[in-house]
Amino acid sequence: MTRRIDHLVIAVHDLDKAADLYRRLGFQVGARNRHSWGTENRIVQFPGAFLELITVGEGARIPPHEQGRFSFGAFVRDYLNDREGLAMLVLDSPDAKADAAAFAEKGIGAFEPFHFERKGRRPDGTETVVAFSLAFAADKAAPKAGFFVCQQHFPENFWNPAFQVHENGATGLATVALAAPDPDRCKRFLTDFTGAVPTSPALHDLSFRLADSHLDVMTPDDAAESYVSVEAEMNQPCFVAFTLRVEDLPALSKRLDAAEMPYQHVGSRLVVPASAAFGVAVAFEATQ
Numbered sequence: 001m002t003r004r005i006d007h008l009v010i011a012v013h014d015l016d017k018a019a020d021l022y023r024r025l026g027f028q029v030g031a032r033n034r035h036s037w038g039t040e041n042r043i044v045q046f047p048g049a050f051l052e053l054i055t056v057g058e059g060a061r062i063p064p065h066e067q068g069r070f071s072f073g074a075f076v077r078d079y080l081n082d083r084e085g086l087a088m089l090v091l092d093s094p095d096a097k098a099d100a101a102a103f104a105e106k107g108i109g110a111f112e113p114f115h116f117e118r119k120g121r122r123p124d125g126t127e128t129v130v131a132f133s134l135a136f137a138a139d140k141a142a143p144k145a146g147f148f149v150c151q152q153h154f155p156e157n158f159w160n161p162a163f164q165v166h167e168n169g170a171t172g173l174a175t176v177a178l179a180a181p182d183p184d185r186c187k188r189f190l191t192d193f194t195g196a197v198p199t200s201p202a203l204h205d206l207s208f209r210l211a212d213s214h215l216d217v218m219t220p221d222d223a224a225e226s227y228v229s230v231e232a233e234m235n236q237p238c239f240v241a242f243t244l245r246v247e248d249l250p251a252l253s254k255r256l257d258a259a260e261m262p263y264q265h266v267g268s269r270l271v272v273p274a275s276a277a278f279g280v281a282v283a284f285e286a287t288q
Contacts (some may be wrong), residue, residue: 003195004211006052006150006171009088011079012278015040015055020275022053024259025251026168029053031121037062037073046162046172046244048212054087056080070111070136077147079165085231085279086239088146089176089215091194092144095149096133106192109137109147123162130158139189142237145178147193169247171287175214179223179230180237186217227281229273230265241281243269249286 012018019029019042030043038060044051054076056062062073070119079087093099096105096113103109117131131153139145151224152158181185183206190208194215198206205222208215220232223240230240246252253270256263 002209002211003091003149005049005069005176005213006090006092006152007078008086008176008239009052009054009090009146010085010278010280011076011087012053012055012084015053015081016040016155018042018053018055018278024261025272025282027051027166027170028192030163033118033120035073035118036052039073039076042162044166045160046170047161047164048159048183049173062209063134068110069147070114072114072134072136072148079144079146082144083231083279085113085274086176087144087244088148088238089178090147091149091210093133093135093149093151096135096149097149099149100135103135103137103192108139108189108192109135111136111138120157123160124140127276128154128157130154137189137193138201139186139237141185142180142189144233144236144238155174168270168284170284171247173213174245174285175216175243175283176239177223177227177230177241177243177281178215178217178237179218179220179232179240179256180231181219181235183217183219184235190215195270204243226266227274228266228271230281231274233278239280241271241283242275243283243285245287246284248288249284252284 026045034040040057041054065071101111114134119130134148134150136148145222194208196208198208206217221231227241262276270284274281
């Protein structure tokens with residue numbers, strides 16, 4: 001089974017300012033939601049995938065990591081103690097319990113599945129309930145890069161075409177980039193986590209083909225060359241960028257100019273540097 005990217009977790013200190021930035025980029029940004037343990041998010045949704053802008057809200061009661069239990073809230077909190085940016089990669093799961101068992105067998109995640117529910121809102125403002133089960137994996141060599149899979153229990157309450165229409169013409173995720181001092185050291189973990197066998201598009205780089213996107217692993221120097229400005233950790237792997245497909249790249253360029261948003265042309269992409277986008281480079285490429 002080839003997995004798809006379910007969502008990306010982007011940790012920020014100021015959720016409203018981050019939402020404003022993504023609106024300036026031309027995205028429809030969802031309402032503020034709160035998890036029971038105190039993290040708060042806003043969502044940018046596409047068909048089958050989404051961006052989760054997340055912060056730690058006031059009065060949060062974050063449970064600690066425990067033996068056999070991975071604390072999503074603690075990971076986000078600890079990440080934000082050091083930096084903002086793309087904190088976690090989430091793939092889809094048809095059965096989080098089975099995935100948790102498989103991760104344990106492979107030695108990449110001896111954690112119990114985590115289930116939670118929260119309230120959501122339909123486009124007409126009425127309330128609904130969404131529920132998720134998560135299975136976490138962890139690479140000890142990459143403490144600032146989070147990995148888990150997500151099983152949606154009421155997908156009909158979550159995915160909504162009305163939330164997937166964006167003024168910039170974005171249609172979905174194309175790639176996510178992980179910068180690593182030695183990409184080959186990530187190979188075994190990422191192969192076990194994604195279930196994909198990587199290719200090597202460049203001398204030191206790796207690319208994992210997912211259902212409709214790629215996970216690209218590259219050195220910090222290669223990441224900086226590909227994404228203009230990245231905020232990479234020089235001594236450990238971390239996520240530094242992602243690319244979205246858009247229907248009309250020239251129209252997006254005009255939009256970014258009008259919004260006075262910094263960006264550069266890099267090959268066939270437009271790239272908003274990490275320095276202007278809460279620690280993660282946001283790139284756009286034409287829908288094929």
